[in-house]
Amino acid sequence: IVLTQSPGTLSLSPGERATLSCRASLSIGGAYLAWYQLKPGQAPRLLIYGTSSRATGIPDRFSGSGSGTDFTLTISRLEAEDFAVYYCHHYGTSPPERLTFGGGTKVEIK
Amino acid sequence: EEQLVESGGGLVKPGGSLRLSCAASGFPLSPYTMNWIRQAPGKGLEWVSSISGSSGYIYYADSVSGRFTISRDNAQNSLFLQMDSLRAEDTAVYYCARDPSYFGVFAPDRWGQGTLVTVSS
Numbered sequence: 001i002v003l004t005q006s007p008g009t010l011s012l013s014p015g016e017r018a019t020l021s022c023r024a025s026l027s028i029g030g031a032y033l034a035w036y037q038l039k040p041g042q043a044p045r046l047l048i049y050g051t052s053s054r055a056t057g058i059p060d061r062f063s064g065s066g067s068g069t070d071f072t073l074t075i076s077r078l079e080a081e082d083f084a085v086y087y088c089h090h091y092g093t094s095p096p097e098r099l100t101f102g103g104g105t106k107v108e109i110k
Numbered sequence: 111e112e113q114l115v116e117s118g119g120g121l122v123k124p125g126g127s128l129r130l131s132c133a134a135s136g137f138p139l140s141p142y143t144m145n146w147i148r149q150a151p152g153k154g155l156e157w158v159s160s161i162s163g164s165s166g167y168i169y170y171a172d173s174v175s176g177r178f179t180i181s182r183d184n185a186q187n188s189l190f191l192q193m194d195s196l197r198a199e200d201t202a203v204y205y206c207a208r209d210p211s212y213f214g215v216f217a218p219d220r221w222g223q224g225t226l227v228t229v230s231s
Binding site (some may be wrong): 031034042045050055087089091098099100101 | 114145147149154155156157160169171205207211215216217218219220221222223224
């Protein structure tokens with residue numbers, strides 16, 4: 001399964017809404033789609049698992065949706081600490097599909 | 111506080127070896143499948159290897175199969191990655207990541223900050 005994220009870069013201002021897309025090459029179960037936030041020098045942070053469940057401690061401005069092959073991460077109002085790179089992830093159970101990641105979307109300050 | 115801390119990265123020549131370690135604290139490692147995931151400079155995340163809680167199953171990405179060996183010591187709450195026959199394309203930040211699928215969450219939920227491996231002559 002190949003995960004394709006779009007756009008590659010999103011230039012937005014604080015307070016704006018961010019909509020990130022992840023498209024899978026095959027239909028996947030909603031339980032197996034997650035989103036991560038990466039910042040340089042920091043541990044990757046799980047934001048959303050099971051398509052729409054927020055991980056512990058994740059603020060409610062982050063939400064996930066989708067099904068089948070099309071999934072979305074929405075940040076309702078961007079805050080300064082949200083400017084980062086975001087990856088979608090498919091959890092597979094055996095190689096070669098063990099754990100697959102999209103190419104990432106960078107959310108940068110406009 | 112639950113934490114994963116990687117160590118053992120560094121500069122190594124092509125063909126050389128390194129052994130990465132990942133120390134877990136704040137939780138017992140034994141129930142969890144554990145993973146190594148890497149990020150090459152300017153690239154995305156790439157899964158490297160997985161090992162189940164009892165070491166009963168072990169998986170490798172094709173790119174490292176036959177060169178890397180994953181292992182764990184639950185008594186020491188530690189995960190390891192022995193990397194042999196290293197290549198320039200193995201240059202990356204290597205993360206260990208906890209897999210909570212046993213508890214019904216299908217996504218690695220706790221990651222370390224990573225350790226940098228540079229393969230260069």
